[in-house]
Amino acid sequence: MRDAYTVEAVRKAEDVLMARGPEGALMQRAAAGLAAVCARLLPRVYGARVVLLVGSGDNGGDALYAGARLARRGAAVLAVLAADRVHEGGLAALRAAGGRVSADRADARAAIAAADLVVDGLLGIGGRGGLREPHAALAAHAADSAALVVAVDLPSGVDAGTGAVEGPAVRADVTVTFGGYKPGLLIDPGAGRAGVLELVDIGLGPELPPAHVRSPQAADIAALLPGPGAESDKYRRGVLAMASGSDRYSGAAVLSVGGALRGGVGMLRYAGQAGVVAKVLDRWPEVVATVLEPTDPVAGLPQRVAAWVVGPGRGLHPAAVVELRTVLGTGLPVLLDADAITLLAEEPDLVRDRSAPTLLTPHAGELARLLPGVDRADIEARRLAHATRAAAEFGCTVLLKGSTTIIAEPGRPAIVNPTGTPLLATAGTGDVLAGLIGAMLASGLAPRDAAVCGAYLHGLAARLACGGAPISASDLLGAIPAAFRALR
Numbered sequence: 261m262r263d264a265y266t267v268e269a270v271r272k273a274e275d276v277l278m279a280r281g282p283e284g285a286l287m288q289r290a291a292a293g294l295a296a297v298c299a300r301l302l303p304r305v306y307g308a309r310v311v312l313l314v315g316s317g318d319n320g321g322d323a324l325y326a327g328a329r330l331a332r333r334g335a336a337v338l339a340v341l342a343a344d345r346v347h348e349g350g351l352a353a354l355r356a357a358g359g360r361v362s363a364d365r366a367d368a369r370a371a372i373a374a375a376d377l378v379v380d381g382l383l384g385i386g387g388r389g390g391l392r393e394p395h396a397a398l399a400a401h402a403a404d405s406a407a408l409v410v411a412v413d414l415p416s417g418v419d420a421g422t423g424a425v426e427g428p429a430v431r432a433d434v435t436v437t438f439g440g441y442k443p444g445l446l447i448d449p450g451a452g453r454a455g456v457l458e459l460v461d462i463g464l465g466p467e468l469p470p471a472h473v474r475s476p477q478a479a480d481i482a483a484l485l486p487g488p489g490a491e492s493d494k495y496r497r498g499v500l501a502m503a504s505g506s507d508r509y510s511g512a513a514v515l516s517v518g519g520a521l522r523g524g525v526g527m528l529r530y531a532g533q534a535g536v537v538a539k540v541l542d543r544w545p546e547v548v549a550t551v552l553e554p555t556d557p558v559a560g561l562p563q564r565v566a567a568w569v570v571g572p573g574r575g576l577h578p579a580a581v582v583e584l585r586t587v588l589g590t591g592l593p594v595l596l597d598a599d600a601i602t603l604l605a606e607e608p609d610l611v612r613d614r615s616a617p618t619l620l621t622p623h624a625g626e627l628a629r630l631l632p633g634v635d636r637a638d639i640e641a642r643r644l645a646h647a648t649r650a651a652a653e654f655g656c657t658v659l660l661k662g663s664t665t666i667i668a669e670p671g672r673p674a675i676v677n678p679t680g681t682p683l684l685a686t687a688g689t690g691d692v693l694a695g696l697i698g699a700m701l702a703s704g705l706a707p708r709d710a711a712v713c714g715a716y717l718h719g720l721a722a723r724l725a726c727g728g729a730p731i732s733a734s735d736l737l738g739a740i741p742a743a744f745r746a747l748r
């Protein structure tokens with residue numbers, strides 16, 4: 261698990277340690293860790309051309325002390341100062357180690373263009389908003405250079421707490437972060453700027469509170485996943501009921517059912533209009549299907565099931581409303597997706613008043629319908645805050661789909677899924693996800709764990725499907741077994 265902490269929590273932990281230990285000890289630990297990662301990344305330290313971008317705060321101090329360590333090992337280190345005053349001790353250490361210092365713009369540009377390694381020590385957790393000048397120009401030179409860019413603590417210009425990027429920001433190949441991950445390193449758009457993450461332990465652990473945000477790794481998912489044991493039969497593995505697709509959107513039914521079957525459901529009971537039922541059975545003969553009567557759309561809904569998935573491609577007509585009320589009226593775990601979320605926006609109390617496990621899986625546009633006064637762009641820019649707010653307002657689990665999928669639940673740390681990829685931004689992949697998570701719910705996982713496992717496998721399957729080439733939702737279905745195998 262990668263655990264991320266708020267800036268306040270990190271500063272508080274640092275204060276406790278600093279009061280206890282010798283002055284500057286934490287910065288020395290940070291700089292030693294940073295220099296070690298830089299040395300590992302360079303083919304050869306001796307003779308390497310290293311440029312440090314140095315801001316006015318302690319982030320610049322880390323860069324200067326690490327630069328001094330590299331200079332002592334024979335690197336040609338140049339510190340480019342972005343402020344009149346920078347960390348004095350760090351500057352003295354760099355000079356004493358033979359490093360050079362420049363505040364000249366033209367000089368800086370040429371040096372960055374010719375560098376092997378650029379160390380971004382402009383701003384750390386003290387940064388506010390997008391980069392101002394001259395920071396922004398230096399970040400642009402670094403982006404134009406072929407040099408490897410290593411960010412100190414976080415890419416400058418990224419908001420440490422949220423991942424928001426409000427203006428120019430550094431794009432790093434590697435980010436060396438200290439004491440604990442910061443949420444902004446795990447959540448887009450910040451995560452996309454951070455590159456590969458390296459955590460340096462500076463001893464904060466015992467002083468940190470519980471994580472604010474967690475990002476599960478393969479072993480965490482493998483430990484959560486239910487696997488069929490010798491005692492399993494189709495009922496114990498879970499019976500899932502699905503109300504997805506319609507005559508107009510029959511593909512949503514075929515894909516969501518496929519997601520559930522590939523997700524390991526014991527039995528799938530599908531209910532829908534006659535035309536969709538035929539298509540579902542044609543593709544997935546293992547499904548037990550019921551044709552719903554247009555005159556009484558809820559009479560034939562499946563009974564004796566372990567969980568429900570409602571919504572993908574289901575439509576917004578009155579029968580869908582009655583169906584949604586009926587399913588939410590049961591005491592079973594329910595996943596609401598797509599059209600069911602749009603309907604819920606009209607009757608939010610259906611979920612607010614519900615005590616049984618409930619999971620909403622909106623994308624940003626659907627979440628905007630649930631949160632009055634918020635638009636899609638606000639949600640994309642501050643995903644963590646909005647997913648958390650929706651979970652609190654509806655008193656249930658919320659999985660916000662998108663560039664970084666976030667799972668929020670009242671009173672628990674939010675989860676960030678690490679396997680997402682832009683390849684998933686194509687029609688039908690959300691239907692597959694709903695089915696996949698539905699299978700996990702039916703097997704008995706709590707909504708948060710089901711959502712975490714489903715999102716992880718979904719992203720992994722997309723990555724495995726075509727090795728980086730564009731994929732369709734059907735390709736994604738085909739790669740789910742490989743994603744499971746990769747975890748076992």
Ligand SMILES: NC(=O)C1=CN([C@@H]2O[C@H](COP(=O)(O)OP(=O)(O)OC[C@H]3O[C@@H](n4cnc5c(N)ncnc54)[C@H](O)[C@@H]3O)[C@@H](O)[C@H]2O)[C@@H](O)CC1
Binds near residue numbers: 317391
């Ligand atoms: N506090 C500690 O004990 C430790 C701190 N460490 C380092 O110290 C960093 C935090 O240092 P600071 O609190 O000094 O803050 P920073 O070094 O992150 O930067 C703060 C400075 O940047 C300026 N600034 C803020 N936003 C700006 C913007 N958008 N454009 C241009 N300038 C801007 C501010 O005026 C302020 O002078 C951490 O990220 C980490 O790298 C590490 O050395 C580990 C120990």
Ligand SMILES: [K+]
Binds near residue numbers: 383384413414416
């Ligand atoms: K930085």
